[in-house]
Amino acid sequence: xxxxxxxxxxxVMGMTNKKSLKCEQHLGHNAMYWYKQSAxxxxxxMFVYNFKExxxxxxxxxxxxxxxxxSSHLFLHLHTLQPEDSALYLCASSQGWISGTKTYEQxxxxxxxxxxx
Amino acid sequence: DQQVKQNSPSLSVxxxxxxxxxxxxxxxxxxxxxxxxxxxxEGPTFLISISSIKDxxxxxxxxxFLNKSAxxxxxxxxxxxxxxxxxxxxxxxxxxxxxxxxxGKGTHLIIQP
Numbered sequence: 001x002x003x004x005x006x007x008x009x010x011x012v013m014g015m016t017n018k019k020s021l022k023c024e025q026h027l028g029h030n031a032m033y034w035y036k037q038s039a040x041x042x043x044x045x046m047f048v049y050n051f052k053e054x055x056x057x058x059x060x061x062x063x064x065x066x067x068x069x070x071s072s073h074l075f076l077h078l079h080t081l082q083p084e085d086s087a088l089y090l091c092a093s094s095q096g097w098i099s100g101t102k103t104y105e106q107x108x109x110x111x112x113x114x115x116x117x
Numbered sequence: 118d119q120q121v122k123q124n125s126p127s128l129s130v131x132x133x134x135x136x137x138x139x140x141x142x143x144x145x146x147x148x149x150x151x152x153x154x155x156x157x158x159e160g161p162t163f164l165i166s167i168s169s170i171k172d173x174x175x176x177x178x179x180x181x182f183l184n185k186s187a188x189x190x191x192x193x194x195x196x197x198x199x200x201x202x203x204x205x206x207x208x209x210x211x212x213x214x215x216x217x218x219x220x221g222k223g224t225h226l227i228i229q230p
Contacts (some may be wrong), residue, residue, distance in 0.1 A: 004160070033217055042119070043161075043206070045217030056217060090160055105151065106218060108160030 003027040004109035006091050012115045013081065021076040021112045023091030031096030032074040033106060034066060037088040049074060050096045081116045088113055120144045121209050123221035131229050136194040138224050140207030143188065147209040151218065152181060152192045155204045164205075165192070194226075202228045 004025045013019050025032065034046040048056035049068040063085075065077040074091055092106040122141045130136045140150075148169040153161035167174040167181045167190065174181050180193045194201055204225050208218040 006160075035217070040222070042121070042222045043208075043218075043220040045219070048217050058217070092160075105163050105166060107163060108153075110158065110160045 004091060004093055004107055006089075006109035006112050008112060009110065010113045010115075012117060013078070014117055015081060015083070017081075018077070018079040020078065021089055021091075021114075023074040023076075023109055025072055025074075025091075025093035025107070025109075027093055027107060029093040029095050029107075030071050031094045032068060032071070033092040033094075034074065034076050035090040035092065035108075037090060037111075039087075043090065047076075078114075081114075083116050086114055086116045118143075119221075120147075121207055121219050121221040123205075123207055123224050125224050126222070127225040127227065129227045129229055130197050132199060133196045136192075136197045136201065136226055136228070138192040138194075138205050138207075138226065140190050140192075140221055141188060142190075142209055144209070144211065144219070145188070146211040147219075149210045150181070150183060150190050151208045151210070152179075153206040153208060153220075155206060155223070161206055197226075197228045199228050199230060202226060 007022045030051050032049045035043045037043045045058045046060045047066045052068050063080050067075040088111045090111045091109045094106045120143050151166040152164040154164050155161045165176050165179045165181050167183050172183050183190045204223045206223045207221040
């Protein structure tokens with residue numbers, strides 16, 4: 001069983017819909033991330049949360065809205081998306097900062113394949 | 118502008134031989150480098166990493182080499198096995214693990230029987 005789970009695995013939505021992606025980590029980590037992978041492009045960082053605080057927003061449009069209610073759960077709320085937002089959305093977690101010690105390895109979930117029609 | 122580049126979209130290697138995957142970077146602030154492996158319909162899986170204070174790190178069949186002056190790293194897999202067929206991503210980080218990673222586009226490794 002993977003330490004990071006994502007639901008749903010596949011999602012088709014219209015441009016006027018509102019939907020949410022969910023991520024849960026069972027690794028006791030303190031940092032969580034959203035990445036986007038579009039066709040023929042590298043994974044792109046979207047948001048970073050450390051100890052439930054958003055520490056990075058990588059110039060993501062406001063139609064993507066993250067929420068981190070606790071260190072184990074991360075949501076990505078979607079509204080009025082565009083067809084070009086169709087992509088694989090990946091969640092990851094890491095230990096984050098622990099008493100100033102750096103930890104780099106991030107562990108990924110299986111992703112949500114999003115199609116915007 | 119891509120800060121992490123994997124210039125070979127695909128690589129085919131005979132089973133039992135050495136696979137060498139290459140990665141170049143442009144950001145001199147990167148201080149940690151990672152390799153991830155990805156199978157279809159799965160998320161990337163962490164494989165091996167190296168700090169910028171080292172030039173080599175080895176873990177079983179996998180060895181990563183870092184040449185800081187050339188801003189180049191490589192992943193060696195020896196011997197290559199059929200289960201190694203996957204997409205391999207090079208990633209880099211600066212300022213610590215709480216920041217996000219910058220990824221390359223990936224190299225699709227195909228191990229031929």
